[in-house]
Amino acid sequence: MTHVNSRRLALTYGSLLATGVLLTGCGVLPGTGEGEEAVTVWLMRGSASEDFLKRFTEDFEAGHGGITLDIRIQDWTGIGAKVTKALDEGSGESGAPDVIEVGNTQVPQYVEEDGLLDLSLESARDLGMDDWLPGLAEPGVDASRQYGIPWYAANRVVIYNKDLFRQAGIDDPPTTRAQWLDATRKLNSADTQGIYLAGQDWYTLSGFIWDEGGHLAKESSGVWSGTLATPAALRGMAFYRQLQALGGGPKDADEEHPPQAEQFARGDIAQIISVPGAAQRILQKNPELKGKLGYFPIPGKTSSRPGTVFTGGSDLVVPANTDDRDGAVEVVKALAGEKWNTELARTMNYVPNKATLADAVAGEPGVAAMAVGAAHGKATPRSPLWPNVEAGDNPIKEYMSKVLAGGDPSTEAERASREITDRLDERN
Structure with missing residues (x-):
């Protein structure tokens, strides 16, 4: 990209x-x-x-x-x-x-x-x-x-199905990560998917990494390096893996393959992470969901601060x-x-x-x-060469899929970080 x-x-x-x-x-x-x-x-x-x-x-x-x-x-x-x-x-x-x-x-x-x-x-x-x-x-x-x-x-929020939350006995949207995981588990049933989270939604992963104090890449003395293998970044990936496992989203595709809004429109998915404008796409596919869609900020580690998001x-x-x-x-x-x-x-x-x-x-x-x-958003690293990371086969996406498929997080993070560093090298 x-x-x-x-x-x-x-x-x-x-x-x-x-x-x-x-x-x-x-x-x-x-x-x-x-x-x-x-x-x-x-x-x-x-x-x-x-x-x-x-x-x-x-x-x-x-x-x-x-x-x-x-x-x-x-x-x-x-x-x-x-x-x-x-x-x-x-x-x-x-x-x-x-x-x-x-x-x-x-x-x-x-x-x-x-x-x-x-x-x-x-x-x-x-x-x-x-x-x-x-x-x-x-x-x-x-x-x-x-x-x-x-x-x-514009940034991502959680879009949720109010009826499914009500049926699961959840009166208020979660405000912490722990509450979010608990609610999503309650939402899972034979007929309902607690959350649909594609395996390569790297913008959402970025927020979890930032929440932990990590970075996608950092600059030192004019040189940019990938930093997915730091303890903080690995904690962000660990939470992503935990949340993604509570739904049936594909591990080897992003949120548009297939379009997650269309998946949500079926009516049996309780949550997706998206910008609110996706609601129009959902309602076009399923007008019966009109009035049943709710929104809440991506929860943070504590209730005093919402999750960091890509802006x-x-x-x-x-x-x-x-x-x-x-x-x-x-x-x-x-x-x-x-x-x-x-x-x-x-x-x-x-x-x-x-x-x-x-x-x-x-x-x-x-x-x-x-x-x-x-209010707590961030953007991608300020390197003018960051487009090289997103272009073609984004190494962050590949890293995510490999970890979700069972790969060792540290090993895969090191590999992806080396690729990010190489793509941010102005000598190339």
């Missing part, structure tokens, strides 16, 4: 929540008037509805006399190469962007290419950077400089070669500021860029559960 595809995977279900017909190709407005400057903004298809963009544009232009917006909707397919080209060629090219929405885990790649403007002083502090969701903010930092400004987030989402960046630095920064501040960030979250059922703004989505149970987890 390429880096771009990793970003697409993280938002696949979240994008199902989007409504409305999105803009295609050209800007929101027909052009600029005499004496006005246009700020060209690249946003990704599915990130914002047409109505949201229309309202934002009207409000922004009314408050920023002399600046008009040219918002251009981009497709995920091939976006990495397109952004890289824009960062290389810069202003003066037709349609060259001044602001770009990128996947949060893509930012290190573009920083490495020296293509982004350092926004630490111009917008990060003004936007309250200390309160940003860590899974959005951390990938945007390099050498204490903020290049990516968090925009919105997918978007950051806003400004190309270093923009010819409208001031206008671009103003657009970023407006999109990522409290007013329009919370409006985007409400409109699209996303998590806002700050935990302090979670009340904006409190009325949507699935998104509210997401927001609880997002």
Whole structure:
């Protein structure tokens, strides 16, 4: 899986929540008037509805006399190469962007290419950077400089069948790992599968590893190394194996082979781990489950802290070669500021860029559960070469399948860690 595809995977279900017909190709407005400057903004298809963009544009232009917006909707397919080209060629090219929405885990790649403007002083502090969701903010930092400004987030929660919980005598969703295992055991019966967890759901595994204080990879003196064989990471894998064994998910496939939402839609599975947007897919397959779906944050080791989750989402960046630095920064501040960030979250059922703004989505149970987890979210390692790990045969997936099939965890973790280290080696 390429880096771009990793970003697409993280938002696949979240994008199902989007409504409305999105803009295609050209800007929101027909052009600029005499004496006005246009700020060209690249946003990704599915990130914002047409109505949201229309309202934002009207409000922004009314408050920023002399600046008009040219918002251009981009497709995920091939976006990495397109952004890289824009960062290389810069202003003066037709349609060259001044602001770009990128996947949060893509930012290190573009920083490495020296293509982004350092926004630490111009917008990060003004936007309250200390309160940003860590899974959005951390990938945007390099050498204490903020290049990516968090925009919105999406992450996994537990989707559960309320009827099956009730039948098993479980009144409240679990809030600790121990409670989660106990509840899942109770949910298992001749007719019910307590949980469906595919063997290669490495994003979920990552959260368990982080909960234990481990990492997928770490950097030391500029060199990245795989760290799946540390005691902490092995404890995360041990919990994953324990939980996965309580269901019938395949050990040698990920959550989309077969699609876990469709498996859940049969009505005999009590839980899956997914983003809330999967509910739409479930209900399309089985409308009789309407009103029977519940959501709770992935439990942590104690009830005082939910489980750590992989945070997918978007950051806003400004190309270093923009010819409208001031206008671009103003657009970023407006999109990522409290007013329009919370409006985007409400409109699209996303998590806002700050935990302090979670009340904006409190009325949507699935998104509210997401927001609880997002407060403790993380992203993949900040190495610009991390896409090499996800590309093709992801060694983390292979490691998981081998352990679940009975392989020695330490031996398999060492093997996978060596492969991760090799793929993160800049000399290759």
